[in-house]
Amino acid sequence: MSDRILMKGNEAVGEAAVRSGCRLYFGYPITPASEIAEYMAYRLPQVNGTFIQAESELAASNMLYGAAAAGKYAMTASSSPGISLMQEAISYMAGAEVPALIVDAMRGGPGLGDIQAAQSDYFQLTKGGGHGDYHVIVFSPYTIQEVINIMPLAFQTAFRYRNPVVVAVDGLIGQMMEAVEFNYFTDPEEIPLPDWSLSGKFRHGNKKNVNTSLELDPDKLEAINWRLQGKYHEIEEKESRYDYVGVDNPETLVVAYGTVARLTISAVKKVLGEGKSIGLFRPVTLWPFPKAALAQKAKSAKRIVVLEMSAGQLIEDVKLYVYDPTKQYEFHGHPGGTTFTPSEIEQILRG
């Protein structure tokens, strides 16, 4: 199936997971992520996989914890309020170094908020979310094709670093349809079972494996936390990803990700055509944040414009990593489920 097909974003998430080698899905219904669960309920039995509708997001994320600790590609998906409930398992998995994949189809908050697309999970995804000093790796694709391209990478990155990974889409990417292509299919039998897996001693040299986030000796826990910080630094160095469209040293630098970046890109191209010195910096990983690249692109910029479907979360990182009081920082947001129109963005960019 290397031909282009028309597919809904949430279904593409499911198909991409199957083709990445994932055969275990644990989910709980929530708008606008439910089609991911529905697709997996239909698709996994066809490939000898298992779909479980859990009793809650707590249970779904802990089933994922068990399956990933058993050494298998496994996943769950939810939307913002559900992701809040999963923060328990995510913190434990970060502490116990369990490589799980979580998809977040972000919607408006706080609380129940609404069911429209939003980007207000930025803080909870990139700053920890749960308790403890940890980070999850967060990818934020901006098209359905990019979702498809990122999914296998997301699983591989989770296993390479033994760390939870979140693929953050939003309600819009999940709900829209696009022509896409799948050019991979990994046989799960070919994915080696890691030697740390909980799979019975007979599968790993008859020596017991223990997976825990508990260390009661404070000196030892401190050492573990410094080791984890070392791992996070390595991830920051090696896994920061971004995309850039525009002139080399723009006077106006626009920063946006996901759906907003997609809306912005056509506006940027239009004003570029009018001769404006402008560029769009799009973080592909929200954590690790592509800070060195952003600082470099922002060097000669006088004006930095951050566009988000939130009340201003990404802009905190932009200001943190491009700290320069002589620059003009501008924030435009849509918190609550509405989004920018292309003409609105054009107007903003023209200043």
Place this chain on the structure above:
Amino acid sequence: MKVVYERPKTLEKVVNHYCPGCHHGILHALIAEVLDEMNLADKAVAVAPVGCAVLAYNYLDIDWIEAPHGRAVAIATGIKLAHPDLLVFTYQGDGDAASIGLAETMYGAIRGMNVTTFMYNNAIYGMTGGQMAPTTLIGMKTTTSPYGRDPKREGYPVKMAETIALQGGTAFSARSSLYNPRAITDTKKYIRHAFELQMAKAGYTFLEVVGTCPTNWGMTPVEASEFAKNELAKFYQLGVLKDVEGSEQK
């Protein structure tokens, strides 16, 4: 010389952290004996709880995971589905399995997951220092029911083995104890039966084990055993509540 009893191979040669007179150690040893007898130690993965048994992974020479509080059966579900050939069991306390993890435990039974749960019921939160448990008896004083558990104020003690027995996916649900050799023999028999049923893919298996907490009950080990027998086991009646392989009512 004929060996009549020896240390189970699967029981680690370490000093455990349990208080004198606590029955967790007996339950650990029984599980180790059954794993040895059934030759399943290298195919077993266990889930440790939050509570007094949080360090159980130090005591049995098998694969272990330490779960968030109450989520043991959800974790076990993930492991079992990843490797259906394994023996997977959770080792939990009453607070873990019947309060914070009630939904997860119930869904093990409702879903009929081929995993086994051991729920050590000593009617109290031991590790956190003696607070009221879902299983605390009416009238029993704890640090959070200092005037004695009054159902008007603190509600009623939960009977887990009976509740689990009602669920369609349950293959086996029983309650046993460890206060004398007879009770210990029954407990071991149930452990083995639960494991056999799990390996035969019969469904969820659940064993509630009425145990002691001398420290938080403020009793000597002997007094605590007597309390388990005369008070706890009177309310939490011992025996098989459900067995898909025919009734084995005591």
